[in-house]
Amino acid sequence: xxxxxxxxxxxxxxxxxxxxxxxxxxxxxxxxxxxxxxxxxxxxxxxxxxxxxxxxxxxxxxxxxxxxxxxxxxxxxxxxxxxxxxxxxxxxxxxxxxxxxxxxxxxxxxxxxxxxxxxxxxxxxxxxxxxxxxxxxxxxxxxxxxxxxxxxxxxxxxxxxxxxxxxxxxxxxxxxxxxxxxxxxxxxxxxxxxxxxxxxxxxxxxxxxxxxxxxxxxxxxxxxxxxxxxxxxxxxxxxxxxxxxxxxxxxxxxxxxxxxxxxxxxxxxxxxxxxxxxxxxxxxxxxxxxxxxxxxxxxxxxxxxxxxxxxxxxxxxxxxxxxxxxxxxxxxxxxxxxxxxxxxxxxxxxxxxxxxxxxxxxxxxxxxxxxxxxxxxxxxxxxxxxxxxxxxxxxxxxxxxxxxxxxxxxxxxxxxxxxxxxxxxxxxxxxxxxxxxxxxxxxxxxxxxxxxxxxxxxxxxxxxxx
Numbered sequence: 001x002x003x004x005x006x007x008x009x010x011x012x013x014x015x016x017x018x019x020x021x022x023x024x025x026x027x028x029x030x031x032x033x034x035x036x037x038x039x040x041x042x043x044x045x046x047x048x049x050x051x052x053x054x055x056x057x058x059x060x061x062x063x064x065x066x067x068x069x070x071x072x073x074x075x076x077x078x079x080x081x082x083x084x085x086x087x088x089x090x091x092x093x094x095x096x097x098x099x100x101x102x103x104x105x106x107x108x109x110x111x112x113x114x115x116x117x118x119x120x121x122x123x124x125x126x127x128x129x130x131x132x133x134x135x136x137x138x139x140x141x142x143x144x145x146x147x148x149x150x151x152x153x154x155x156x157x158x159x160x161x162x163x164x165x166x167x168x169x170x171x172x173x174x175x176x177x178x179x180x181x182x183x184x185x186x187x188x189x190x191x192x193x194x195x196x197x198x199x200x201x202x203x204x205x206x207x208x209x210x211x212x213x214x215x216x217x218x219x220x221x222x223x224x225x226x227x228x229x230x231x232x233x234x235x236x237x238x239x240x241x242x243x244x245x246x247x248x249x250x251x252x253x254x255x256x257x258x259x260x261x262x263x264x265x266x267x268x269x270x271x272x273x274x275x276x277x278x279x280x281x282x283x284x285x286x287x288x289x290x291x292x293x294x295x296x297x298x299x300x301x302x303x304x305x306x307x308x309x310x311x312x313x314x315x316x317x318x319x320x321x322x323x324x325x326x327x328x329x330x331x332x333x334x335x336x337x338x339x340x341x342x343x344x345x346x347x348x349x350x351x352x353x354x355x356x357x358x359x360x361x362x363x364x365x366x367x368x369x370x371x372x373x374x375x376x377x378x379x380x381x382x383x384x385x386x387x388x389x390x391x392x393x394x395x396x397x398x399x400x401x402x403x404x405x406x407x408x409x410x411x412x413x414x415x416x417x418x419x420x421x422x423x424x425x426x427x428x429x430x431x432x433x434x435x436x437x438x439x440x441x442x443x444x445x446x447x448x449x450x451x452x453x454x455x456x457x458x459x460x461x462x463x464x465x466x
Contacts, residue, residue, distance in 0.1 A: 001100055001122050002043070005177060006035065007194055010295050011059050011328065012184035014194055016130055016177060020122060021098030025049040026072075027117060027130045028179050029062035031245055032324045036066060047072045049095055051102065053132025053179055054114040055238045057145045057231035058186055059297065060330045063238075065245055077115025078106045083240035089115065098122070107134040107166050109159025110141030110186075112148060116166070118174075128175035129198070134159075135167055136178045138191030140207040142224055145186070145231055152224075156217040163208060172199025183295070185227055188220075225382070228398070230301030230329055237330045245327055252323040254336030258348045261311060261338045268309040268335060271300075273322040274342070275315075276426035280355040280442055284313055284338075284345055287353075289430040292318060292325065294423040301329035302398050303427065312337040313345075355429045358441045360449035363416050364456045374413040378428040379420055379447065386464045389450060390457040397424045400431050411437050418443035418450060 004017040008030060016027040017039050024045040026036050040047050047070040050063050054077075063074045064084060073087045075095070080088045089095075089104035099122040107116045110133040121127040133141030140163070143155035174197065180186050181194040202208050207220060256264060270287040272279055273296070279289040290299050292315075304310070312334060314322045319337045326334065338345060346352055366373055375392035377384050384394040397419070399405045409415065415437060419425040422445055429442050443450065450456055 252334035255339035
């Protein structure tokens with residue numbers, strides 16, 4: 001028997017491939033399903049089932065495309081209502097995969113249909129459980145993402161019963177395979193590992209410690225940050241269905257000459273997926289930078305509108321990857337990409353733009369001598385409150401989808417933009433450029449470098465260290 005975790009860092013997402021005696025199952029697949037098909041072919045096994053732990057909010061699952069390509073049924077847990085054909089499992093229902101068995105365990109709390117899948121191996125031993133967003137390493141799924149008419153408190157109450165009656169009674173040596181790892185917005189504070197054991201989680205996970213139901217509800221509903229704006233869109237797509245990724249490729253993987261690109265861009269957004277450090281040295285005017293080198297899909301889903309077409313500027317050979325990673329969060333309306341990339345644009349003599357990069361020590365030198373200097377901090381509010389440059393403006397990147405927030409920034413000031421490490425600040429600077437701000441500097445290394453400059457005054461929260 002084989003159990004394979006397939007982890008995607010930019011989404012903090014884990015899919016799973018289980019194979020036994022000529023048959024296989026896939027749990028929580030990504031939308032680009034070729035990896036699973038290739039794994040099945042290489043192992044000479046048939047994909048028999050596609051298990052979904054719940055309607056995901058942070059990515060578009062590959063359940064529909066994989067079912068169409070394999071004929072395997074899509075299995076969801078109790079209380080599932082979908083816009084396509086699914087097998088709605090009963091609580092406790094078992095499915096045979098070769099000589100192994102998978103049992104559906106209904107675990108409402110994160111969502112109503114949330115279900116974990118307990119795997120019994122070929123020797124009849126309960127080996128692992130695929131917990132979806134019910135149980136993470138060090139955390140549990142937040143109860144405020146896709147709850148229908150229920151409040152987060154009502155779902156948190158369901159989660160308490162789930163953990164007490166379904167999770168904690170499991171054997172300590174059972175391996176926990178969650179749907180997400182560190183960095184995911186589906187929980188409050190996921191641990192650094194992508195798998196654990198039931199015993200370890202009983203000992204270390206705050207949500208599995210002894211407390212009353214009322215205490216639990218307060219604990220899991222307190223301190224929840226606002227989820228990314230694209231989450232309800234992706235949850236709806238996963239529930240209602242979507243177009244085949246092959247159809248998306250048919251339109252999106254289209255090379256556009258410089259002339260065709262200019263024409264298409266008149267009513268489209270130009271998205272540049274090159275690394276942020278490359279983008280600043282030269283780009284097509286009006287482009288938004290979201291580099292493949294960071295949490296690309298998450299920021300694309302957050303910053304880009306779903307109702308407007310895109311044209312792409314990419315590194316050579318990264319065209320299809322850019323399109324695939326956009327599709328993972330449901331952004332399908334791509335008209336094509338600039339053939340020859342940015343170099344073709346520049347070689348054609350077209351107008352270009354750039355963003356000046358500076359080191360943190362240059363900011364330290366400029367601050368005492370420039371009365372019009374303004375530091376713009378695009379980190380999360382919680383990051384800003386922990387520590388920030390004295391006098392800095394807090395403009396969280398995800399708030400910049402609202403032009404009214406951008407309008408608060410004075411375009412007469414010399415703006416020094418930074419985040420934590422340098423990725424988000426380039427996205428922010430590109431958006432400011434689109435809105436007509438040109439007195440910009442991007443601080444390389446972000447706050448990570450700024451805090452080491454002794455001449456830059458900082459404001460620290462009580463007990464915080466820079």
